[in-house]
Structures are given as structure tokens and as C-alpha cells.
Amino acid sequence: MKKDIKIPVVENVYMAVMQEWNDDFMEKTWYAYLINDSDDKLETVIVVSNATGVIDGEERKTSMMRHAFMEVPANSAVKVELLEETVLQLHNSFMVTFFKNNMLFDKNYVFIAGTINEEDTVELPVIAKDGILVK
Numbered sequence: 269m270k271k272d273i274k275i276p277v278v279e280n281v282y283m284a285v286m287q288e289w290n291d292d293f294m295e296k297t298w299y300a301y302l303i304n305d306s307d308d309k310l311e312t313v314i315v316v317s318n319a320t321g322v323i324d325g326e327e328r329k330t331s332m333m334r335h336a337f338m339e340v341p342a343n344s345a346v347k348v349e350l351l352e353e354t355v356l357q358l359h360n361s362f363m364v365t366f367f368k369n370n371m372l373f374d375k376n377y378v379f380i381a382g383t384i385n386e387e388d389t390v391e392l393p394v395i396a397k398d399g400i401l402v403k
Contacts, residue, residue, distance in 0.1 A: 282305065302364065303401075335349065
């Protein structure tokens, strides 16, 4: 029965973006991070990302990117991907699936178009640097 199905709530796991110096581009670029601010490790982590939205009246959509991590230790963060400047104008979505204590968790994190900018940064948990956080 439906009442017997328990869907666990994701807590203390976040997506964040922050700027870092990129030697290849010789400028600061935005990178997405998965933050595990819990006391338990995350196992078999899969992050699927894409961006969608409208630019100049035209519907835009990026291809899906898939990232896998065998483990994300407790109270740590992993770099997921580079966010190119053009995708910052779109809604950036990160679907995160992982096991924690032998239970499957799943959550979708969305950075709304235009919210990734230097003026709105806050101090990120675990990383202790400024960035944009989605809970």
C-alpha cells in the first residue's frame, strides 16, 4: 500500500557553485560542487545535470551530463563540473541520487536563471568559501 512506502528526506546534502581561477581560460569560472554536510558518507552517487530556458525568445537546452562518484566522505565536497558562462542564463538542474546507510535518496537541485552571480554569494558549508548554495 502507498502508506507503507517511506520516501526518505535528503538532509545536509547540497549543491553549490563557486568561482575559482581557471588556468586554461585565464579567468575566474564557476564550478558546481556536491556538498555532504552530514556525519555519514554517501555511496554510489550519481549526478545528472542539464540547463534549460529561453534566451532571446528562443528555447535553449543543454545536453545531459552524468557524473558518478563511488563515495563522498562525511563533511566533504566534490567538484562536479564547470559551468560555462552561457549556461548561467538558464535554469541549471542537478538530479542527485545516492545511498546513505543502505537507503536510497534522491533530490533535484535547481539554480534559477540569473541567480548565479558574485553579488549573491554566501559562505558555503564544509568548503568555507563564498558561493551560491541550493538546499
